[in-house]
Amino acid sequence: MEREVRWYSYRFVSGTRRRERLVSRLAPYLLGLPAIVWLAVFFLIPLALMLVKALQECNPATGVCVMTWHWSSLSDAWTNSSTIIFRSVTYAAIATVIDLVLSFPIAYWIAFYAGRRKNFFLIMLLVPFFVSFVIRTVIWKFLLSSDGLVVHSLQALHLVSSDYQILGTTGAVIAGLAYNFLPFTALPLYVSLERLNPALLEASHDLYAGRITTFRRVVLPLCAPGIFAAFLLTFIPAFGDYVNQQVLGGFGNTMVGTVIQNLFLVNNDFSAGSALSVIVMGISLIGIVIYGRLLGSKSIGDFV
């Protein structure tokens, strides 16, 4: 019955009715328009420009670029920087693993044991990150310098020799990365643990699983999407980061972000800079594709 009526009204709608219908169908797109324009102008166009620049030849002195379609710029960028890219991947991966190990207990504790003070502890976790990224890193430089608090204390305790250095080492860079991107790991982990039904843990205990088995068989598999999201959200910015290495690192631990920055701002070589950026983006994309393949594209939105 209802169906018939609908069919009837569909066939005999008046002009104004039809227009109303059209407007209501377009409404979501109209509402989304500002965001679409914003993304197009400030994200898609620069991205396209970067891809174009990678295929152009630019005069470093004048900044004038000519389209040459030299795809070799991409392979050149890879050949020139592959060592640094591998190093960056390694540093970012180590920093991310450190973050996962550090944040898991924190997130677990907040999700299951913080009770009514959950939000308080989450904010405590985030408070240091309200300060500018660069300033935080510069403060770390003071802390880690040879006459800074950390080295002095270690020397006072006779744990290290008098010429011991932290600043400028690979360790300092990785530690800086781990520190700066910790919230990107902790928050997705927290979200996935928060969602875990505590009754499942009880069910596991009820079925003869101790704490470790419960963690391995129930908590880990159910948090896998969260862990992977945390990994990506930490790894990608850490991989492209240039601040930590410049402030805390030294010779021999240059990361790809620094190279790109130098190519653009020091060498004025927009073509090579763009080519290297494209490669970095490609590597990050591979990670996201793996995530989508393994865990579905739906769940990534939950954590970002």
Place this chain on the structure above:
Amino acid sequence: MTLTSTGTRQQINVRVANVTKKFDDVVAVDNLTLEITGGEFLSLLGPSGCGKTTTLRMLGGFEEPSAGSIYFGDRDVTNLPPHQRDVNTVFQSYALFPHLSVTDNIAFGLRRKGVSKSEAKLRVDEMLTLVDLEGRGERKPHQLSGGQQQRVALARALVNKPQLLLLDEPMSALDAKLRKTMQLELKRIQSQVGITFLYVTHDQEEAMTMSDRIVVMNRGRIEGLGSPRDVYEQPSTEFVATFLGASNLVAATLERGTGDVALAHHAHGTFRSPAHRLPPGLTGAVKCGVRPEKIQIRALGDRVAADENSLTGRVLISTFMGVGNQYVVAAPQGEEFVVYAQNSGQTHAPRSGEEVLLTWPVEHSFVVQPSGDQSPEGESS
């Protein structure tokens, strides 16, 4: 359809001895003592907050008693964690592992106990047959209906053949019709596997349908204990009389006679009650009661038999409910009696305002301890 090895299993009694559980200052379970007989279907019945779930959780090992002990047979298990107890639980929300298939869910406990994969597979299949889910083993929990999920939860617990199976309001998420079917199903399964079931519910009908014995709880204490029939017909306290079914209760003074009839004197006369049914130690101010369906509503002036209590009153409300009529009758002093009369097509149905005679056999009269201000709260329908 039989289970291969349950029959041989030695059944043990579970004993809860003087157990108290406090959460901060709130006493959830108050000095509870209870013996669960091996192989029985026992229900803990009571309103929300009466301590029934806390009792179940202490038996499962999820909560530690503040005082008292729990014994499985002769073994003190009071401080044993859940994974070391020979108990399994069907959780209210089922708590099926969403990342595992039905088969892996059911096999979880067996695998943890070191049962081989092939052996576990056999026993899981046996269980799937028992709960009528053959061929659904490869599905994930979210692909099943609520009733099917519930049966998986049951199978996941039963497959381990525990000494005690705990069921925490497992039907609360099912619709009324399915619940009826599952009640019969659960009773069938229980008699088939012969495992001791402890069933927690606030639904009196559910408890009565399935249980061998019912424990009625209120405010952390046991108010009544016995077979469904005994608890219903001979309630031991006012709380039980009103929580389990409905009761007409009048305040009275008890006079224990020497014979087999006790007298309860109330404002407009005396009700007689079988003496052997009196709760021990009861004296003085009591409440005397009768169930609405035990009362006969008759024309004024009808002859009252020697073994009947009687009362005259005026019909306030007469409600036709299809299977029967429900009347509210006001006694001279203003107390209201609810009377339920089966629609058998024979009795005369009085109208509102009519004066009537209420009679009921003495043996259906009961006397209970007044609960004071402890009236039942929560669901009692």
